[in-house]
Amino acid sequence: MAQHNRSEELFDKQLESLSNAIENQDSKAAIQLLEVVDLDRVILLVDRLDTEFRKQLFELLDPERAAELLAQVYDFQGGVIIENLEPEKAAEILTNLDSDDRVDLLNELEAKDSTAILEELNDEIADETRRFMAYPEGTAGALMYSEFVSFQEDMVVSDILDDIQNNQGRYSEFGIQYAYILDTAKRLVGVLPVRNLLFAKRTQLAQEIMIREPITVEVTTQTNELENLFEEFHFLAFPVVDSKQRLLGIVDREASAEAVQEAATEDLLKVQGLMGREELRSMPLHLRSRRRLSWLSINIVLNLISASVIAFHQDTLEAVIALAVFLPIISDMSGCSGNQAVAVSMRELSLDLISPKEFRRVFFKESVLGLINGTFLGTLIGSIAWLWKGNPMLGLVVGAALALNTTVAVCVGGLVPLLLKAVKQDPALASGPILTTITDMCGFLLILGLASLTLPYLV
Amino acid sequence: MAQHNRSEELFDKQLESLSNAIENQDSKAAIQLLEVVDLDRVILLVDRLDTEFRKQLFELLDPERAAELLAQVYDFQGGVIIENLEPEKAAEILTNLDSDDRVDLLNELEAKDSTAILEELNDEIADETRRFMAYPEGTAGALMYSEFVSFQEDMVVSDILDDIQNNQGRYSEFGIQYAYILDTAKRLVGVLPVRNLLFAKRTQLAQEIMIREPITVEVTTQTNELENLFEEFHFLAFPVVDSKQRLLGIVDREASAEAVQEAATEDLLKVQGLMGREELRSMPLHLRSRRRLSWLSINIVLNLISASVIAFHQDTLEAVIALAVFLPIISDMSGCSGNQAVAVSMRELSLDLISPKEFRRVFFKESVLGLINGTFLGTLIGSIAWLWKGNPMLGLVVGAALALNTTVAVCVGGLVPLLLKAVKQDPALASGPILTTITDMCGFLLILGLASLTLPYLV
Numbered sequence: 001m002a003q004h005n006r007s008e009e010l011f012d013k014q015l016e017s018l019s020n021a022i023e024n025q026d027s028k029a030a031i032q033l034l035e036v037v038d039l040d041r042v043i044l045l046v047d048r049l050d051t052e053f054r055k056q057l058f059e060l061l062d063p064e065r066a067a068e069l070l071a072q073v074y075d076f077q078g079g080v081i082i083e084n085l086e087p088e089k090a091a092e093i094l095t096n097l098d099s100d101d102r103v104d105l106l107n108e109l110e111a112k113d114s115t116a117i118l119e120e121l122n123d124e125i126a127d128e129t130r131r132f133m134a135y136p137e138g139t140a141g142a143l144m145y146s147e148f149v150s151f152q153e154d155m156v157v158s159d160i161l162d163d164i165q166n167n168q169g170r171y172s173e174f175g176i177q178y179a180y181i182l183d184t185a186k187r188l189v190g191v192l193p194v195r196n197l198l199f200a201k202r203t204q205l206a207q208e209i210m211i212r213e214p215i216t217v218e219v220t221t222q223t224n225e226l227e228n229l230f231e232e233f234h235f236l237a238f239p240v241v242d243s244k245q246r247l248l249g250i251v252d253r254e255a256s257a258e259a260v261q262e263a264a265t266e267d268l269l270k271v272q273g274l275m276g277r278e279e280l281r282s283m284p285l286h287l288r289s290r291r292r293l294s295w296l297s298i299n300i301v302l303n304l305i306s307a308s309v310i311a312f313h314q315d316t317l318e319a320v321i322a323l324a325v326f327l328p329i330i331s332d333m334s335g336c337s338g339n340q341a342v343a344v345s346m347r348e349l350s351l352d353l354i355s356p357k358e359f360r361r362v363f364f365k366e367s368v369l370g371l372i373n374g375t376f377l378g379t380l381i382g383s384i385a386w387l388w389k390g391n392p393m394l395g396l397v398v399g400a401a402l403a404l405n406t407t408v409a410v411c412v413g414g415l416v417p418l419l420l421k422a423v424k425q426d427p428a429l430a431s432g433p434i435l436t437t438i439t440d441m442c443g444f445l446l447i448l449g450l451a452s453l454t455l456p457y458l459v
Numbered sequence: 460m461a462q463h464n465r466s467e468e469l470f471d472k473q474l475e476s477l478s479n480a481i482e483n484q485d486s487k488a489a490i491q492l493l494e495v496v497d498l499d500r501v502i503l504l505v506d507r508l509d510t511e512f513r514k515q516l517f518e519l520l521d522p523e524r525a526a527e528l529l530a531q532v533y534d535f536q537g538g539v540i541i542e543n544l545e546p547e548k549a550a551e552i553l554t555n556l557d558s559d560d561r562v563d564l565l566n567e568l569e570a571k572d573s574t575a576i577l578e579e580l581n582d583e584i585a586d587e588t589r590r591f592m593a594y595p596e597g598t599a600g601a602l603m604y605s606e607f608v609s610f611q612e613d614m615v616v617s618d619i620l621d622d623i624q625n626n627q628g629r630y631s632e633f634g635i636q637y638a639y640i641l642d643t644a645k646r647l648v649g650v651l652p653v654r655n656l657l658f659a660k661r662t663q664l665a666q667e668i669m670i671r672e673p674i675t676v677e678v679t680t681q682t683n684e685l686e687n688l689f690e691e692f693h694f695l696a697f698p699v700v701d702s703k704q705r706l707l708g709i710v711d712r713e714a715s716a717e718a719v720q721e722a723a724t725e726d727l728l729k730v731q732g733l734m735g736r737e738e739l740r741s742m743p744l745h746l747r748s749r750r751r752l753s754w755l756s757i758n759i760v761l762n763l764i765s766a767s768v769i770a771f772h773q774d775t776l777e778a779v780i781a782l783a784v785f786l787p788i789i790s791d792m793s794g795c796s797g798n799q800a801v802a803v804s805m806r807e808l809s810l811d812l813i814s815p816k817e818f819r820r821v822f823f824k825e826s827v828l829g830l831i832n833g834t835f836l837g838t839l840i841g842s843i844a845w846l847w848k849g850n851p852m853l854g855l856v857v858g859a860a861l862a863l864n865t866t867v868a869v870c871v872g873g874l875v876p877l878l879l880k881a882v883k884q885d886p887a888l889a890s891g892p893i894l895t896t897i898t899d900m901c902g903f904l905l906i907l908g909l910a911s912l913t914l915p916y917l918v
Contacts, residue, residue, distance in 0.1 A: 254712050260720050304840075324786065325769045362740070
């Protein structure tokens, strides 16, 4: 406990020192401070700096050092930093990043910001970056990097070893594990695990010791498929090729695993009502408010639509006011039951355990489950309603409404993600609102409709 | 389209062939079939097999082949398979798995099932497995594997090279990248990247060419910290040591990234109301129903508690029946606003961008945001209520209730995950129900309380 407080005190001091260094334009002091603290503290310091100081820090550091720091923080932190800098300054820093990091950061920005920065990059880097940015999210193209070592197939082992020794510094920077062997048309013809050079004669040709017909992935390969390939073959990386088998880049295990992780995190944020870029509390208030409101505004309209069902049944409700107690319960419980089915469908979709066309399977599996759980919950709530008001018909109405609506909710919840996927929409973002609107309307209709049918027994 | 249908037809045929092979106890046909299809189809086939056939398949295959198949399917599929087998059979198969896969699968089981299987394993493997299983989830200990190559510090390079050449088959199986150098007390004193052997003289000692004072992680290191270390140092793996610097295992980048991904996925399932093990639609109905109900049952009780607020204000509601329309809206909208704040807190906690003790920061950041968004939403809904019934006071009551309750919801939503984390509970599982119960009660109280105070102007 004491230690924890001390570390918080220490952090406050570090933040103050860093702020002071920035205020005094003392880049040496800032660099020194950032070098002595652990990475998690660096990330936290960048998060907690004043927006203005944060900007000044990246202007203060030389581009190489700034790029290093940018590579350390999370992408969405980096995005906020980059978009606040002048495009020239941003381009200078991005030039010093690896190709995949550069692409990731630019993808965090709005189109107009990234375009402005791309214009400031040198032509070669800009072209490559634009090409990499064009590969859609969730494909191998979007995950690959262009830093790899390749040799011509007719090179001899001793020349390759010389090249490796001469370029040790540069190669070890991108952690060389495999070398890629190309023919004269730059088509990939083989892969050479660098450690195989240990067992090779120095006079052999690359093509003699390389692994022929290497397993490659196309730029369009989906992340899911990529994960399966990494699972199936114990390689650290796959070469990414175009349709003519020309080597475009490398995608490694880590990038693939990270992409799956990011997709899961994004889904988590979306199902909880956060659209677009990630929110951190260190972001400007107006941005946070606007992003959250954009989601809430859609929701309130949907809420009004479903509540209109109640408005049309005010007479029934007025006659049996006790029903008003059960309206929010029906709404909330159906939402919960439906969301469980949404989660299972989203999960099965993301694991390719179900195709978006398998409506019948989902409907069958969910309707049976919905009937069972609906009967249980309906009986419970019906009994409570009966006991509370001593009116068995009230219990029947409330119980039947919840039972039926749970069945509906579970089926709708299971099917909506499939439907959205089939029309190429994002299940994480839209399933919840669609589900609750349907089940609210249906639930209110059921309880108030059943009540109006049995009104003589209720009053 | 036509092709897709053909591939579905093909899958149905494969499933039938596999089922037939199992029914006829024809292990050769089953193996042949599983070998010619892609991994994603293997996974789907195992998912779609009848539960009984699935069990028989794993009894039919020889343990080594069964282990291979088990390593290919998802852990939660594997868990279901293993728990259906006789413990002796399960142990036979698990013996053929890598240590980390074995531990992962046993961790999927209930304690009584895993204990039964552990008793059937040979003592050495069982001891190691128990030791590995004891490391808590989310630590390096739970992610490490025990398959690594180590040499004594006084070995010469030529002996090391001989050993590598002699054991090429076994070593390449666990993709050797680093060798670990130990002193006589089995303490880790250095790391030797295998490719460095390329540059070494054959007469040098391991201790001369190894990297000294290697960066190690302790078994208790948290996944988050591990991810930061992988980010900071471009290593493929870290050695995991005990407090006496003895080498216990290896944790690699991939395992670390996967652990983070699994945590995100688990959180996603939990916030949507799925507790415990993952649900697949191929699981038995009673299991799926029971697991979902366990969550719903808690929720319905919480719902009854919050709805009781309405029951206590029936008189007010009877006097102003229009309020009944707004009760579900208040409940749903506050839930949505609060869940956004829950998501941001969960995200900041998982990234270590906030400590569970920073209540004040979260409260300050959220209350301002809540007031802004609440005012917007309250004005909107208040105006609609006013226009609908032509009663400005109704608009004021409804609008003020939503505005205030949004502020409450956003603060509560931001704080609850911190509070749960501080008392070592799981924010993903409990935040939602706690949030909605508090905000429902508060919301109903606000709208009905404000209405009863202004009743003369409402009727």
